[in-house]
Amino acid sequence: MKHFLLYILLLLTLTAHAQTGTIRGTVRAEGKVVPFASIGLKGTTLGTTADEQGNFALGKVPAGSHRLVSSAVGFLPAERTVTVAAGQTQQVNVSLNPSPNALGDVVVSGTLNEVVRSESPVAVELYSPKLFRKNPAVCLFENLTMINGVRPQLNCSVCGTGDIHINGLEGPYTMVLIDGMPLVSSLSTVYGLSGIPSSLIERVEVVKGPASTLYGSEAVGGLINVITKNPAKAPRFSADVLGTSHRDLNLDLGVARKVGSASTLLSTNLYHFDQRRDVNQDGFTDVPTQQRVSVFNKWTWARPEQQVANLAGRYYYEDRFGGQLNWTPEHRGQDSIYGESVYTSRYELLGQYQLPVRGQKLLLSGTFNQHNQNSVYGTTLYRASQRVGFGQLTWAKELSIRHNLLVGATYRTTWYDDNTPATASASLDQPRNQPDLVRLPGAFVQDEWRLTPDATLLMGLRYDYNSRHGSILSPRLNYKWGRPDGSLVWRLGLGNGYRVVNLFTEDHAALTGSRQVVVQGNLRPERSWNANVNFTRFLQTRSGGTVTFDASAFYTYFTNKISPDYDTNSDQIIYRNLDGFAVSRGLTLNTDIAFSRPLKLLLGVTLLDVYRQERLVAGEPLRRVAQLHSPPFSGTWAVSYALEKLRLSLDYTGQVSSPMPLPVVPNDFRPSRSPWFALQNVQVTRKLREGLEVYGGLKNLFNFLPRHPLLRPFDPFDKRTAVDNPQGYSFDTSYNYAPVQGRRLFLGLRYSL
Structure with a gap:
C-alpha cells in the first residue's frame, strides 16, 4: 500500500x-x-x-x-x-516603446518612496538627459530653460550669477537636491547646478509647490532633485565634447567599473571660455569668462535583498570674471577699471546606508558640503564660507497592502561666516566676526492610504525647531484618483512651506556694491500655503502614436514675505517683512505628442500672476506690486523628427516670454517691462555607429539681444555723476531678462560604451 x-x-x-x-x-x-x-x-x-x-x-x-x-x-x-x-x-x-511622458517611470521626490509616477499622489515632473540633448548646454543651469514653468534667471548682467525660478517665485524659494539630499545650499544654488556632468545625470525630478513637510526650510516654491546614475548600470565609458563659435569648450567624461562587490562611477566636467566679447559695445563683457572643473565620484555596494549602500563626493572650482574689457587681475578691488571676479571652491559628500535590520526598511542618509567664495564686485570685497551638515533617518513600513507609513527624523546645521554686516560683531569691543550658526532638528510622519484601487490619500506633518525662530509646523494633504493603467489621473494637493532667510547668502544684488543694503526690523520666517490641482491624460491613437496632457492650476499665499525693494530709493535695496501678503497663482500645460511616424512634439505653456499687496506707510491702503522678472506668459517647445534611413535626427527647440516687470530707477529711460522675445535653436544629430554620434546646430536663431542691460556703463564707479547726468543715474547691473548672447554655431561629439 x-x-x-x-x-x-x-x-x-x-x-x-x-x-x-x-x-x-x-x-x-x-x-x-x-x-x-x-x-x-x-x-x-x-x-x-x-x-x-x-x-x-x-x-x-x-x-x-x-x-x-x-x-x-x-x-x-x-x-x-x-x-x-x-x-x-x-x-x-x-x-517596448519609449515613454514620451515617463508615466511608468519611478519617482522619489514626491513621497521619499520609490513609486511609479502615475501612482504618486504628488505631481512629479520627470525629465531625462534625452530632453536636454535636444538643445545641449554647458551646465544643468542652462538646461533647465527647456522645462516649462522653470526659469533660470540671471541676476547680474556683469558676472552672470543667477538663480532658478519655479512658477514665478525667486530662486531662494527653490530647493535643489542631489539624490534627494540638500547638498546645494542657498549660497551656491547656481554653483551647485553648474558643473554637473551630463554623463552623471539619470533624471531630473521637479515638484512645483511647497514641499516643506518632507524637505523642511527652503522648499517653499518647489524643488529640483537631480538623480545621479547607478554606477552598476552606467556606461563603462562616456564622453561628450561641445564647442561653439564663441570659442568656448565643454568636456564631460564618465568612467564606470566594477571593483569586487562594489561599482564606481567617476565623472568629470571641464569648461573653458576666455573671450571678452562686447557685441553691444558698452565697454563691458557680454558674457563672463569662466574656467571650471568639477569631479564627481560615486560608489555603490551590492548587498543582500538589494539593501542600499552608496557614497559619493564632488569637488568644484570656478574662476569667473565679468567687467570692462581692459580689466586685469591687478585691478581686482580697485576703483580705476571695473571688474567682478569670483573664485569659488566647494566640496560635497553624501551617502546612504540601509541598516541591516531584518524585516525593516531603515535608511540612514547624510550629507556635508563646504563652500568657499572669494569675490570682488568693483571695490566691494565679499569673502564667505559656508558649511552645511545634514542627517536623516527614515523608517518605511507597509502596514498592509493598502497602507504605507513613513517616519523620519532629521538634523541640519548651517555655519556661515563672511565679511559683511551679516556676521559682524555687535560689540565695538569685539571686532572679530560672529559666524552665524543655525541648528534645525526636525521630525516628520507621512501616512499613505490606498482607499480604493483608484484612490489614494496622503497625509503628512513635519515639526522643526529652528535655533533662531523656535517651533515650526508644516502639514500637507494630497489626494489622487486615477485609472489603474495611469491613462487618467487627478491630483489635489494642499501644503504649507516655510523659509528662514539669510539675505547675504542668496541675493547677489546685495553684494554688488552698486546699492546700499538696508534691513528694516527683525526679519521673521516666511510662510506659504498652497493649493494645486493636477490633471494627466494619456491617449494612444489608432495609428500607434501617443498623446499626453498634463495640466495644473495652483494658488500660493505668502505671509511675512521678504522681497527686495528697488523702487523706494534708487541707491538702496530695502529688505523687510511684507506688511500685507503676496500671491503666486497660475496655470501650466504640458503636451507630449509622439506620432506613429518619427515626429515628436513637446509643448509647454505657463500663465502666471505673481504679485504682492503691501502697505509702505502705516495707515495707507494696500497697493498691488507685480513680481519682478516674472512673465505673465511663457512657453517652451521641442520638435523632433528622425530620418532613420539616414541615421539623422532634427530638433527645433525654444522658449518664449511675454513682457515682464524689470527693476528700473526713477526717470529711467529704459522700459519698465521687457519686450516679447523668443530664444530659438536648431540641431542636427548624425549617428555614426552604435554609441557614437556627432551633433551641431545654431543657438539663438534670430540673434535676440536685450538692450541696455547696464546703466551708465561708462561710469561704473559713479565718479562723473555730476557730468551729463541730469537724472542722477548711478551704475546698476540688475536690469536683466535674457542672456546677452547672440547667434552662435555649436558642434559636439558624443560617445558611450
Whole structure:
C-alpha cells in the first residue's frame, strides 16, 4: 500500500510538471536591449527580472494562454498574448516603446518612496538627459530653460550669477537636491547646478509647490532633485565634447567599473571660455569668462535583498570674471577699471546606508558640503564660507497592502561666516566676526492610504525647531484618483512651506556694491500655503502614436514675505517683512505628442500672476506690486523628427516670454517691462555607429539681444555723476531678462560604451 501511494504521488508530480512550460525571451526597444526590465504573467504571481542583456526566463508556467506584461523605467508598459504548450519552451521577443511622458517611470521626490509616477499622489515632473540633448548646454543651469514653468534667471548682467525660478517665485524659494539630499545650499544654488556632468545625470525630478513637510526650510516654491546614475548600470565609458563659435569648450567624461562587490562611477566636467566679447559695445563683457572643473565620484555596494549602500563626493572650482574689457587681475578691488571676479571652491559628500535590520526598511542618509567664495564686485570685497551638515533617518513600513507609513527624523546645521554686516560683531569691543550658526532638528510622519484601487490619500506633518525662530509646523494633504493603467489621473494637493532667510547668502544684488543694503526690523520666517490641482491624460491613437496632457492650476499665499525693494530709493535695496501678503497663482500645460511616424512634439505653456499687496506707510491702503522678472506668459517647445534611413535626427527647440516687470530707477529711460522675445535653436544629430554620434546646430536663431542691460556703463564707479547726468543715474547691473548672447554655431561629439 505504501508503494502504491508513492507511485500515485510520483505520477501526479510528473503530470503537473508535464502540464507546465517555460517562456524565454529578450526585451528590446528601438533595436536595443533593455536591461533589468520587469516581466510577469497577468493574474498570477509568476514574474522575473531581465538580466543586463535583456534576457529573461519564466519557468513552471501552466499550459495555456497568458497575458505577458513587460515594463521598464522610461518605457511604456506592454502586454501580449503568449500560448504555452506543456513541457515546451516558448520563445518570445518583447518590444517596448519609449515613454514620451515617463508615466511608468519611478519617482522619489514626491513621497521619499520609490513609486511609479502615475501612482504618486504628488505631481512629479520627470525629465531625462534625452530632453536636454535636444538643445545641449554647458551646465544643468542652462538646461533647465527647456522645462516649462522653470526659469533660470540671471541676476547680474556683469558676472552672470543667477538663480532658478519655479512658477514665478525667486530662486531662494527653490530647493535643489542631489539624490534627494540638500547638498546645494542657498549660497551656491547656481554653483551647485553648474558643473554637473551630463554623463552623471539619470533624471531630473521637479515638484512645483511647497514641499516643506518632507524637505523642511527652503522648499517653499518647489524643488529640483537631480538623480545621479547607478554606477552598476552606467556606461563603462562616456564622453561628450561641445564647442561653439564663441570659442568656448565643454568636456564631460564618465568612467564606470566594477571593483569586487562594489561599482564606481567617476565623472568629470571641464569648461573653458576666455573671450571678452562686447557685441553691444558698452565697454563691458557680454558674457563672463569662466574656467571650471568639477569631479564627481560615486560608489555603490551590492548587498543582500538589494539593501542600499552608496557614497559619493564632488569637488568644484570656478574662476569667473565679468567687467570692462581692459580689466586685469591687478585691478581686482580697485576703483580705476571695473571688474567682478569670483573664485569659488566647494566640496560635497553624501551617502546612504540601509541598516541591516531584518524585516525593516531603515535608511540612514547624510550629507556635508563646504563652500568657499572669494569675490570682488568693483571695490566691494565679499569673502564667505559656508558649511552645511545634514542627517536623516527614515523608517518605511507597509502596514498592509493598502497602507504605507513613513517616519523620519532629521538634523541640519548651517555655519556661515563672511565679511559683511551679516556676521559682524555687535560689540565695538569685539571686532572679530560672529559666524552665524543655525541648528534645525526636525521630525516628520507621512501616512499613505490606498482607499480604493483608484484612490489614494496622503497625509503628512513635519515639526522643526529652528535655533533662531523656535517651533515650526508644516502639514500637507494630497489626494489622487486615477485609472489603474495611469491613462487618467487627478491630483489635489494642499501644503504649507516655510523659509528662514539669510539675505547675504542668496541675493547677489546685495553684494554688488552698486546699492546700499538696508534691513528694516527683525526679519521673521516666511510662510506659504498652497493649493494645486493636477490633471494627466494619456491617449494612444489608432495609428500607434501617443498623446499626453498634463495640466495644473495652483494658488500660493505668502505671509511675512521678504522681497527686495528697488523702487523706494534708487541707491538702496530695502529688505523687510511684507506688511500685507503676496500671491503666486497660475496655470501650466504640458503636451507630449509622439506620432506613429518619427515626429515628436513637446509643448509647454505657463500663465502666471505673481504679485504682492503691501502697505509702505502705516495707515495707507494696500497697493498691488507685480513680481519682478516674472512673465505673465511663457512657453517652451521641442520638435523632433528622425530620418532613420539616414541615421539623422532634427530638433527645433525654444522658449518664449511675454513682457515682464524689470527693476528700473526713477526717470529711467529704459522700459519698465521687457519686450516679447523668443530664444530659438536648431540641431542636427548624425549617428555614426552604435554609441557614437556627432551633433551641431545654431543657438539663438534670430540673434535676440536685450538692450541696455547696464546703466551708465561708462561710469561704473559713479565718479562723473555730476557730468551729463541730469537724472542722477548711478551704475546698476540688475536690469536683466535674457542672456546677452547672440547667434552662435555649436558642434559636439558624443560617445558611450
